[in-house]
Amino acid sequence: MIALTLAEIAAVLDGELRLAADDTPETVVDGVVDTDSRVMEPGAIFVAKPGEVTDGHRFVGNAVDAGAVLAIVEHPVDVEVSQIVVADAVAALADLARAVVARVRAEGELRIVGITGSNGKTTTKNFLARILQDEGETVAPIKSYNNEVGAPLTMLRVTSSTRYLVSEFGAAGVGSIARLAGLVEPDVAVVLMVGLAHAGGFGGIEQTARAKAELVESARPGGTAVLNIDDPRVAAMRTVADARGLATVGFGQNPAAEVRASDLDVTASGTSAIVHVSGADLPLQLQVLGAHHISNALAAIAAAGVLGVAASDAIARLETVEVAERWRMQPMGNESVRIINDAYNASPDSMAAALRTLAQITGPGERTVAVLGAMSELGEAAGEEHDRIGLLAVRLNIQRIVVVGPEARRLFLSAIGEGSWDGEAVHMPDQDAAFEYLQTELRTGDRVLVKSSNSVGLRHLGDRLGELFS
Template sequence: MNITTNWIHKHFPSARGVASETIEIRNVFTDTRKKTDKGLFVPIRGDRFDGHEFLKDAIEGGAVAALWDQSVEVPGFVPTDFPLFFVDDTIIGLQQLAHIYRKEINPKVIGVTGSNGKTTTKDFIAAVLAPSFETHKTSGNFNNHIGLPLTILSMPATTEVLVLEMGMNHFGEIENLSFIAEPDFAVITNIGESHIEFLGSREGIAQAKSEILAGLREGGTLLLDGDEPLLAPLHTREGVLSCGFDQKNKYVLSDIQMSGASTSFAINENESYTIHLLGKHNVKNASFAIKIGSLLGMDPSDIQKGLNEMTLTGMRFELIEGKNGAHIVNDAYNASPTSMRASIEVIKELNQYSRKILILGDIFELGAQSEEMHRSVAKAIDSSVDVLITVGDASSVIAEEVRSHHKDVDTYSFSSKEEAAALVQPMLQEGTIVLLKASRLMAFESFVEEFTE
């Protein structure tokens, strides 16, 4: 980080205290529960709280300066020399500060959005590029209108490549993030059903994800899921590269082989790579990283080295050793119908396991289409699955659908995770694999504790 109060003052001249002095800022923060060292506090106003009320905690916790909504009275306890920078809106002020800092450091910026796989793709891109470039990436789920600016402001001044995940719930949010970040490369991983409750349809989701183009720099490159018909209108734009399994794509993915916990594949039949993750969907996620590496001048051997060093953000198709030699796939970070079907397809292809158990939970934010979308998951389930267990009201229709079409699949519906865990415990043995998949609020990671030593 390369920020001082004097630097902030140049861009936010309305201030009090010793704002024009050169006081080092080592981090920017919004959460006063975490201690900091020489931090810039940004108080956020929410529906149920106002961060301005926690300025004292911020100062005691290590803040040396703060942004401040000019409509809020400054408390009497604030030292007269403490730098406050007055803005009309602290969130907008945070975003403006991040945009200025991004332009000053001027790394190559890669923005990643999509209904599913954006975190995995972000991790792939960072892993591939890190051996060749000083790389900084979104941590955890800091991918919204507050998290993305904080990620930008946390990058070291020596950063050469910045990889930013961009999430959203509503129209206009990705557009705003794109303007803040000004990406040189944009990635749309796919179009699923996440947030369809707010966006109305998959067409609406495609429109919202395409907003990433709003801030794309002149001459920038868009990489996208070339197998998705809803993204077809973007193919005619200059600088668009498509990745996918269909032969019409610029980069065609083929010869996919899964072995152990790895997947090997080819790109345009002349480049071969291996990733230490399972599944065709992860092959596509990796292909975006590989092609960005190529565009930045990396050779295939260095790209493969980066893939080998990939560290996956937690609860995304993690293969874990369970009790009695069983294996657990913890894919519980989140879910949509598309990602749930993709995970099921991977499990079905793992022929080294003699028993395959699916534990599926409710998918949220599907609105009026919830029942239809949950039923669509059942299309991926056939007699190659031994046991299906659903947990929750909404997901029970998956079980209902499977019972009516595949009577050879042992199917159960439970209202609680405890009931499901009790049923599965005796089934945990060598040759068994268990998939855990549900929306984040279902907290399916609790099964991992139950099913591991």
């Protein structure tokens, strides 16, 4: 974080400053800011956030032992450290992020990109960060830091020398992206897609679209909206951009896209396409598996282009990315038994894309095996969407379908109903049972996809299989 005095921070947070014995209001702090006492280091600021399971105020002492010099708290704690008492620690975190980013922006050349979408946010964020890091100091979220806590924590990592901030915005409901993006007003607003991920919590896909459009509405005046025009709901956000006076750049396979891909090809070694931009036809060879990642790459190329990075340079940097993120189409195992661990998240769109990728990368004499868990947060659409994925797996001729957990049983029944009989589809009650089964079932030449929502935890089963066949 940038250097601020204790008095300045207290003023920003409208909080009560309680000084430790050796501090004054003019004491300067510039350390990392976090809600996790385990990642504190000398000079850090600890935000004591109440939680559903435990309360951060219990860990102020641990944070101080690890080096924290300031605690932001909702009530004073009996620990010798300067404290700023606020009404709401999470709101204070957002207020501090807004102030820090505004100061850096006013004093330097900071450019901000915001990314949202039902799928692909983290991969696109990683792609764009890889492109921009060769241009200047770039701050981007760790993992999927995209909520009311993670997004401000990322923002607070900017310093006076930061040139680019890439923010990823998830949505807990209508209004949440507006609150988060409103903290920084991005120069570039990237919307990837509107899908059924979390639709149950939004009340339907149209409400999901409304939530994603908040990023365009929150962009800085004179900024640019980068929109996936292959998705009609995202393409329709051009009208929002026009009303805001924003420039627009479209990406996708649609001929009208300013950054367009053609000739997509997926193999076990990666994904390729031709990128058409500014009159040039540029080959792209990603090491990352999956045709759906071409769209994420196009979004990153388009956003980087708005920031002045040549498409040829962007492509060269993207081609060095080996894994989009842990547990996202992550290759594991060995050449005999290849495991693709893609179980960090799952929606109907990403599940379908992963199954198609599995079918595409499996050659003659090899066998497709899909280990599938439930898709969460689909609301009333859950049953129908699990049915649809079961049907798709059979129609793609996935040769072994291993369904894990009671929440995914309907997917198994759908596969059976479509004709996946005689052991081609099996249902396992839990991960341990699935692991025992797969130890004896998997054989040389198998290509294995592990896919589920994060809450189901099949990523850990994927890790176990990857280690077994390493």
